[in-house]
Amino acid sequence: MTTIYNFSAGPAVLPKEVLRQAASEMLDWQGSGMSVMEMSHRGPEFISIYRTAERDLRELLGVPDNYRILFMQGGGLSQNAVIPLNLVGRVQSNGQPATIDFVRTGSWSGKSIKEAARYANVNVAASAEANGYTAVPPQSAWQLTPGAAYLHLCTNETIDGVEIDFVPEVPGDVPIVADMSSHILSRAVDVSKYGLIFGGAQKNIGPAGVTVVIVRDDLIGHALPICPSAFDFKNVAENESMYNTPPTYGIYIAGLVFRWLKEQGGIAAMERKNIEKARLLYAALDADDFYQNRVAPAYRSRMNVPFYLRDESKNEAFLAGAKARGLLQLKGHKSVGGMRASIYNAMPIEGVQALVDYLNEFAER
């Protein structure tokens, strides 16, 4: 049977070991007689699952004690509203609408700008639109707002394949909010440099429907009155993500992924593998004029690798041939076309090698 390698941008490939364990205890979690799906979120079994997941994630990312980890519903797009609803009130005491700074590096930061404009003034401090989202604008050109509610960055643009690998200098105490949805847990990160980090689970964490929010204590407790109570960070934080019923099964799978990451050697070990996987794939794309990745090398994402066939009339043949070899979900996002290989933590190097082999063979044909 063909080995399947799934390059979906999300929901995405999960570690086989995690899926095997989930299957084996689907009807009876550790002798409880219940599926995790059937457990009260307030019972001792699920509480232990939750706390283990929280502790493992804290350990993996080195989350300081003055940050809360929240497991929320809604996804990344809803966080684009939930975050301003929670954070702009902190700087709004004079009755003037707050300002949020954005650096526009692609599709997702664009969506964030549009959503935040419902709740605050938005200032696009810099935009990569002019270069077609192929490079992050130099920091020296960012027009930041003194006293802004926060600076929002999408540190990995899933669609455009642009990754920000530095932490910018921000004057004053303006917190940085980072949408790390598509590269969280793929590389070391100094959490203490950020006010808030968030990520939809469906790339590097687990199934769709869980969103992880890591937020500094002092940013909690400023929700606007129009913020739905289920999305008020204060309610979520004070109730261990159980102010309302959390997505329990998704949290359980996320917890299995966290344990798998620890068994793999943690973030440092994953980052080494991810560097190698990305090197291998970009080298193959650059080596052959048949393919093109348009992102400047310094900003190329290690996780999401969009590329184009110079002769786009061969797209369908390329995808059909890939599928026949078990290389799945390589079609690019509908908004940009072309191809995209997402090579998250759970994608083994053998999968990248199989893709590279296919890239070479298809170009030769």
Next chain:
Amino acid sequence: MTTIYNFSAGPAVLPKEVLRQAASEMLDWQGSGMSVMEMSHRGPEFISIYRTAERDLRELLGVPDNYRILFMQGGGLSQNAVIPLNLVGRVQSNGQPATIDFVRTGSWSGKSIKEAARYANVNVAASAEANGYTAVPPQSAWQLTPGAAYLHLCTNETIDGVEIDFVPEVPGDVPIVADMSSHILSRAVDVSKYGLIFGGAQKNIGPAGVTVVIVRDDLIGHALPICPSAFDFKNVAENESMYNTPPTYGIYIAGLVFRWLKEQGGIAAMERKNIEKARLLYAALDADDFYQNRVAPAYRSRMNVPFYLRDESKNEAFLAGAKARGLLQLKGHKSVGGMRASIYNAMPIEGVQALVDYLNEFAER
């Protein structure tokens, strides 16, 4: 081995057949080489899962063509905000804040009132507070508001065990919004009498993290500007619940539950079983002075049966003895104490019989 019966109020028991199938295809859904968790929500595999689930639910509940079925994130508590954010704009054209009518029949309608007050005037048209939430106030006493945005009812109060088994007469074209979270799919319902029906999945539908919203076409498209775009019914409806990434695995499990319900004979067959289960349990509670259910018989829920031991000093012994027999999660909600047996669709009559046997034996001891 002891047979386990799980009386959790939610997340709650699921059909064993559903869990078995989910386990068996966890690593490879129908030869696709992927887990359902790993599929792009925009790929043909998941689209087919989604459409089958939607069609089966439509068939089970007899949802008319002029209603959309949305599968959303956020849960019941967040719908308490999302619904006013979507519906009050329809009647707000004169710039005056809209009014929402509520009938307060217990804890959940109370929460809905509190949440809606962020976005509209709320009018408590009737309240069962004076009778301790043991009966629905008679319709003749409801003080409804002409031109209200809608009338909100919680047709089954999970904590208080009160069920509304009639559709009220509402003057004018004021739509009825029904929170059916804990009894959806347990009984026949004439969807056409409602403007909107919603339910968190984690009782009778599937795992926590999915919320089903059934909404009449003319109520879509009136979201307030402050409504997050991911929760705007128009965006969700126009994109088959895929405006943002939906909780794909939860929708898949819900789909398996819908198919199971069809195999069981549909809602009519389930309702017959549910009537019998409830009859059996309430008869046991009423027969022995040792136990007490405080709800007036006409309003007793078929799904959630709260009860008290007259001698509450025996609570711990009761729960310990139940657990030893495999009768799990019988502790009442922390806000009301006592016991609660939730006997959803997936609870077989054998489970209710086992509980009744234990009730009798414990009382005799």
